[in-house]
Amino acid sequence: MPDFPLYCGACGGPVETLIPPGDQRPRQVCPACGTIHYHNPKLVVGCLPVWEDRILLCRRAIEPRLGFWTLPAGFMEADESLAQAALRETMEEACARVELQGLHTVVNIPYISQVHVIYRARLLDTGFSPGDESLETQLFSENEIPWEELAFRSITLALRNYFHDRREGTFILREDTLEPAPALPGA
């Protein structure tokens, strides 16, 4: 699905790009039925599961970033809370049961219209295993984290924030905003 619809979800007619009366921004508007199609940012929600001094990571079995390591996280569904989304994703990707311990990292990624929200969490037992979307699940201590093989920059930030705050002894909510990554030489 393109970010901006070409056809109206309400009547099926082609949409036009124009600034609706009283608005300041171009929107996708249906000239036939008048429906305005807003483009809203999406929430990606997950958690950082801790067992003693180690963190549970999942190796992705799906694109994007197949084979790279991540925290359990995914798109929030319409009928759930942030906490429910984090618990569901943790169960789906790592078959892991956790107790959430508060919002810890929020990463705005405006260039792809996403907001990533990561909770701190306490792993309730070590009965985790890869879900359908994971190749492996494994506990890593700080000096074992595969920093060069992490799937997403928001995951790197969440892990860095966690280890920083653990050293300080106080966990505080942190917000970051990502700009597009510079192109790699030769890429």
Next chain:
Amino acid sequence: MPDFPLYCGACGGPVETLIPPGDQRPRQVCPACGTIHYHNPKLVVGCLPVWEDRILLCRRAIEPRLGFWTLPAGFMEADESLAQAALRETMEEACARVELQGLHTVVNIPYISQVHVIYRARLLDTGFSPGDESLETQLFSENEIPWEELAFRSITLALRNYFHDRREGTFILREDTLEPAPALPGA
């Protein structure tokens, strides 16, 4: 626009409701082009602007809840961060300049697929005035807040959290989840 599209935004054909392979939930799927239309929660972002011991509220000039008081807040745009959305809405609704002071209240409203996010903020000057979507803008001390005339339950929660934390001397992020309001007798 209905929450669930009847027609495909990519090709204009009618969509069907079915559980895609590998998924667990019914989605709106286009049988002609295969596009899956996910229904994602929307972010509503704003702030609680403080001037000395008073809070800036706006009286709504638009539906829903026309004539009721609210904090400056609105739907986040796709190309901005949470903080940018809060600053923009505060300027649009109250022509007010603020400095954000951290996320303070998060309210999940799963039955309407929304997440409301309210920052604490410091009003930089008293040069505020009603924007196009407001009838009035006014500073209220705690005992002046028009509790019975607030527009939304998330706003009531944000104000209650603020006054509670101000008494305690420590501001902490709070998360709530709202259930549908009980129907009023005779409504």
